[in-house]
Amino acid sequence: MKRVVIIGGGLAGVSAGHHLLEYEPVVLEKESAIGGLCRSFTQDGFTFDCTGHLIHLKNQYTKDLIARLLPNAFDAHERLAAIYSKSTVTPYPxxxxxxxxxxxxxxxxxxxxxxxxxxxxxxxxxxxxxxxxxxxxxxxxxxxxxxxxxxxxxxxxxxxxxxxxxxxxxxxxxxxxxxxxxGLTNKGMGYNPKFIYPKNGGIDCLPQALARPVKKVYTNQTVEYIDPKKKYVRLASGLEEPYDFLISTLPLPLAYRMLKDTPDDLKFDAQRLNAISILNINIGIDRPHVSDQHWIYFPEDQYVFSRVGFPMNFSKSVAPEGTSSIYIEITHPANESPNVEEAYERSIQDLQKCGLLHPGDRILTRHVLDIKYAYVVFDDHRQAHVQSLIDYLESRDIYTAGRYGRWEYFSMEDSILSGKKAAEAVTSSMSSVKAYV
Ligand SMILES: Cc1cc2nc3c(=O)[nH]c(=O)nc-3n(C[C@H](O)[C@H](O)[C@H](O)COP(=O)(O)OP(=O)(O)OC[C@H]3O[C@@H](n4cnc5c(N)ncnc54)[C@H](O)[C@@H]3O)c2cc1C
Known part of the structure; x- marks a missing residue:
C-alpha cells in the first residue's frame, strides 16, 4: 500500500487523515496533543480555547459530517457582540x-x-x-x-x-x-450572526472526533526536514518517515525552510509572507456575569487589547459556577516577542478601566498562549506569490492544506474542507499511478 504522511494534527491534518482512512495515513503532530488552533486547555476548572472558536457552517457536507461525528453535541447561539469606544458600548457591527x-x-x-x-x-x-x-x-x-x-x-x-x-x-x-x-438595532448582519458551540467542554471535541478513526496519529513528533526527491521526512528525534504522498499543513514559510533543494527565489518569497500573531491571555474571575456579551471589540489605543471575549457565555460547562472567564487578544507582528508580564498587567488595568473588572475581583487562573501564525496578511506580496509557492510544492508531490498551508483566511469549516480536498488530490493521484502501472 502507498504510504501517506500528513504533517500537522490541526483540523486540516486530521480532516485529511479522516478522508484517507483506507490508506492508514501517518499524522505527525509536534505538540503533545492534536488540535492545533482548535486545541482546548482545562485548568483550575476553566476551559479555554485558543481565544474564541465558534463554529459557523455553510456547507452541507460539513454540516452532515459534524452531525454524524458529534450528534447533539452543540448548542446554537445568536451572536452577542459589541464595540466599546468613547466610553460607550454599541452593538456590532x-x-x-x-x-x-x-x-x-x-x-x-x-x-x-x-x-x-x-x-x-x-x-x-x-x-x-x-x-x-x-x-x-x-x-x-x-x-x-x-x-x-x-x-x-x-x-x-x-x-x-x-x-x-x-x-x-x-x-x-x-x-x-x-x-x-x-437606535433601531440592526441584528444578524455579517457572516457570523449565529454559531454553534459544544455543550460540554471546549472546541477540541471537533479535531478529536475527526481523528478518532485515524489509527496512526503521533504527537510530540516535530518534522524538521523534507526530502522531496528521496521522499521522506526527518523528525527532531532523528527518525525518518518515508512517504509516497505528503500532505503538509505547515505554514508555508516553515515548509519552505524544511524543504531540501528549493530554488532560492521561492525560499525568499516564502519567507516574505507576512502574518500577524496574537498574544492570547485567558483568565478566570471569582465573580459571575462580568458581561452578557460573547465578545467586545476595542478600537481605541488606550486599551491594549483589540478584542476580549467571554467563554462562559458560550457554554456553562467551561467555567465553574459563580465565576466568569475572559479571553484577551493582543495582536503583534510575527517577528516580535511580546513581554507577557507587561501585557498581562496592562490587560488587567485596562479591563478595570472599562469596567469589565472591578477592583475587588480575584483572578482564579491565568493561561497564556502566543499564537505565532494567527492571521495571514493579505498584501501585494501574498497576492503575487502564494499560488506559485503552492504549485511548486505540488510539483514535488507535496499537497498543502489548511489555513497556513494554503495561506488563507480559513475558518474551521474551510480548514476541514481543505484537508478533505488534499485527501482527494492524493486519492486521485494514486488512481492515476495505478492506471499507469
Ligand atoms: C485567533 C483565532 C481565532 C479563530 N476563531 C475562529 C472561529 O471562531 N471560527 C472558525 O471557524 N475559525 C476560527 N479560526 C480559524 C481556525 O482556527 C483555523 O481555520 C483552523 O484551526 C486551522 O487549522 P489548520 O489545521 O489549518 O492549522 P493549525 O491548527 O495551525 O494546525 C497545524 C498543525 O501543525 C502542527 N505543526 C506545526 N509545525 C509542525 C512540525 N514542524 N511538525 C509537526 N507538526 C507541526 C501544529 O502544532 C498544528 O497542530 C480562528 C483562528 C485564529 C488564529
Missing part, C-alpha cells in the same frame, strides 16, 4: 449601530456614509484603506474602521489588499446606517 455614541460622531458617520455613496471611485479600491473610505465614508472610517484595523494589523492599511474583506466585513445599506443611528 459599528457601521450599522452608532446610536448611543456622541451626537457629533453619529452625524459624521451618517453624513460620511451618504457622501461615500455619491463618490465615483476611480476603478476598484487600490488597498484596504481605500476600500474602507469608499465603502463606509469618512466618519465610520475615522471612528472605527481605520483605528480598529490599524491596531489589529499593526501596519499601514495601504499595504493590505482588499480582496479578503468582501465576505468578512458587513456592508450596510443606507437604511441600516440610518436605523442604527436612530
Amino acid at each position: 459599528f457601521q450599522a449601530n452608532t446610536y448611543g455614541l456622541p451626537p457629533e460622531v453619529i452625524k459624521e458617520c451618517v453624513v460620511g456614509f451618504v457622501e461615500s455613496m455619491h463618490v465615483n471611485g476611480d476603478g476598484s479600491p487600490k488597498n484596504f484603506h481605500d476600500w474602507v473610505l469608499r465603502t463606509f465614508g469618512q466618519g465610520i472610517a475615522k471612528h472605527f474602521m481605520l483605528p480598529y484595523n490599524e491596531k489589529f494589523w499593526k501596519q499601514d492599511l495601504r499595504n493590505i489588499t482588499s480582496d479578503w474583506v468582501s465576505w468578512s466585513i458587513p456592508k450596510p445599506t443606507l437604511e441600516e446606517v440610518v436605523n442604527g443611528a436612530l
Whole structure:
C-alpha cells in the first residue's frame, strides 16, 4: 500500500487523515496533543480555547459530517457582540449601530456614509484603506474602521489588499446606517450572526472526533526536514518517515525552510509572507456575569487589547459556577516577542478601566498562549506569490492544506474542507499511478 504522511494534527491534518482512512495515513503532530488552533486547555476548572472558536457552517457536507461525528453535541447561539469606544458600548457591527455614541460622531458617520455613496471611485479600491473610505465614508472610517484595523494589523492599511474583506466585513445599506443611528438595532448582519458551540467542554471535541478513526496519529513528533526527491521526512528525534504522498499543513514559510533543494527565489518569497500573531491571555474571575456579551471589540489605543471575549457565555460547562472567564487578544507582528508580564498587567488595568473588572475581583487562573501564525496578511506580496509557492510544492508531490498551508483566511469549516480536498488530490493521484502501472 502507498504510504501517506500528513504533517500537522490541526483540523486540516486530521480532516485529511479522516478522508484517507483506507490508506492508514501517518499524522505527525509536534505538540503533545492534536488540535492545533482548535486545541482546548482545562485548568483550575476553566476551559479555554485558543481565544474564541465558534463554529459557523455553510456547507452541507460539513454540516452532515459534524452531525454524524458529534450528534447533539452543540448548542446554537445568536451572536452577542459589541464595540466599546468613547466610553460607550454599541452593538456590532459599528457601521450599522452608532446610536448611543456622541451626537457629533453619529452625524459624521451618517453624513460620511451618504457622501461615500455619491463618490465615483476611480476603478476598484487600490488597498484596504481605500476600500474602507469608499465603502463606509469618512466618519465610520475615522471612528472605527481605520483605528480598529490599524491596531489589529499593526501596519499601514495601504499595504493590505482588499480582496479578503468582501465576505468578512458587513456592508450596510443606507437604511441600516440610518436605523442604527436612530437606535433601531440592526441584528444578524455579517457572516457570523449565529454559531454553534459544544455543550460540554471546549472546541477540541471537533479535531478529536475527526481523528478518532485515524489509527496512526503521533504527537510530540516535530518534522524538521523534507526530502522531496528521496521522499521522506526527518523528525527532531532523528527518525525518518518515508512517504509516497505528503500532505503538509505547515505554514508555508516553515515548509519552505524544511524543504531540501528549493530554488532560492521561492525560499525568499516564502519567507516574505507576512502574518500577524496574537498574544492570547485567558483568565478566570471569582465573580459571575462580568458581561452578557460573547465578545467586545476595542478600537481605541488606550486599551491594549483589540478584542476580549467571554467563554462562559458560550457554554456553562467551561467555567465553574459563580465565576466568569475572559479571553484577551493582543495582536503583534510575527517577528516580535511580546513581554507577557507587561501585557498581562496592562490587560488587567485596562479591563478595570472599562469596567469589565472591578477592583475587588480575584483572578482564579491565568493561561497564556502566543499564537505565532494567527492571521495571514493579505498584501501585494501574498497576492503575487502564494499560488506559485503552492504549485511548486505540488510539483514535488507535496499537497498543502489548511489555513497556513494554503495561506488563507480559513475558518474551521474551510480548514476541514481543505484537508478533505488534499485527501482527494492524493486519492486521485494514486488512481492515476495505478492506471499507469
Ligand atoms: C485567533 C483565532 C481565532 C479563530 N476563531 C475562529 C472561529 O471562531 N471560527 C472558525 O471557524 N475559525 C476560527 N479560526 C480559524 C481556525 O482556527 C483555523 O481555520 C483552523 O484551526 C486551522 O487549522 P489548520 O489545521 O489549518 O492549522 P493549525 O491548527 O495551525 O494546525 C497545524 C498543525 O501543525 C502542527 N505543526 C506545526 N509545525 C509542525 C512540525 N514542524 N511538525 C509537526 N507538526 C507541526 C501544529 O502544532 C498544528 O497542530 C480562528 C483562528 C485564529 C488564529
